[in-house]
Amino acid sequence: MKRAMLWMIAAVAAGVAAACSPTPPEQAAGDAEATREWARPPTIDGVVRAGPALTVSGVADAGARVVLRGDDGAAFAATADSRGRFEVRLPAPAGHLLLRPETQIGQDAAPSPDRLLILAAGEGPIVVLRPGGPTRRLDAAPALGAIDSDGRMRLASGRTAPGTEVVEVQSGGETVQVAPDARGRWSVILPPRDGAEPLRVAGREFVWPGEAAGSQDLVVESLDSGWRIRWTGPGAARQTTWLPGRGAS
Template structure:
């Protein structure tokens, strides 16, 4: 059964480029967490920041206290770092020139909990940095804009962004979309749709190019932005369109 945009599902991924981890102080491999007693429940990690720092990509987030956080690909390649006593972690790795795709997970003893989100760094972080999850609006880590992303499964779209004050008026091909406010000025709007569309966010116009034919996580230029299409199951797929940031 095709997974619709309103559904939540876990997603696995293989990195296009595997990063080599280094410690926060540049002293070699990041330390693993101390051995922990296996528990019945393990908190999945959540990435809340990713950015380029010169020739290094920095990934930060939150997991369980002293957890071992792993960024893993389905082929078994992985990098790891230990979270501190509050659960905060920071992984610093040499930046690559290609696209990077990694799935975060946390390990405590013999327990492992993968995140439902996949971290994608387009062009090694010189392009958009995003968290994607099946059926959910894409989270952009390269700043916030009036329109961050448009997600579509070919039947419905989720339009998301951040504005000061209340949520904006959103029109999709002239029809007003239902908008829901979130924390910190974030918002999302949903509408039906199965192709290219003109999206108005307040007075700003965006030309959504529609879903793509690619289904292998290959980011491509599409209109005034980047488009990434990826599988969400045996027959489903989701397209994420990331408009270019204003100069």
């Protein structure tokens, strides 16, 4: 995760440098055309189940075609409206479903590094997995929404009521106070821990179950404490994500 964060910082620095560099007049027209053709990956912000179907909603470029691809080759698509909102409808899976979002403009595609994971046919947690970043839960979650680990560093995250000033996280005998953003989302880095470890977040008790067994395939385990997922992101980077159950305490 540390490498991913450094890469993001470098990318931002490169973008600032490019923005500050003068553009030769003969290149301006071509650059403007390239900008119009550029597509950003979609952002998923909700999944709702209604009977045998799921509706995945989010934001993309206005008029862009949004595609959700499964590892089995299945693809589901919809077109964003003039506000950039989209809704992709698909049949509820029999079990777990991992989808890769992308935006299409013409023959070009802008794949997202994120993965949408729907557990237990939509009855379990629904999350957006993010390589090198915190998992974002779209379902109702406890104070501690997730812990992500690459074996060298762990990232605890969650969401609280907007306006909450601080969230207190106790781990390994240390207490950290973190300030949520305007939407109530927060994250904090924890030291690595292979085995089980008790934690306390916002006054509630949780127990980190430890790393999942190594595998290149998607591994989903239902535990008493919630769900543990082993998954592979871009560049074959393997990551463990633990999702505490709503009744965890």
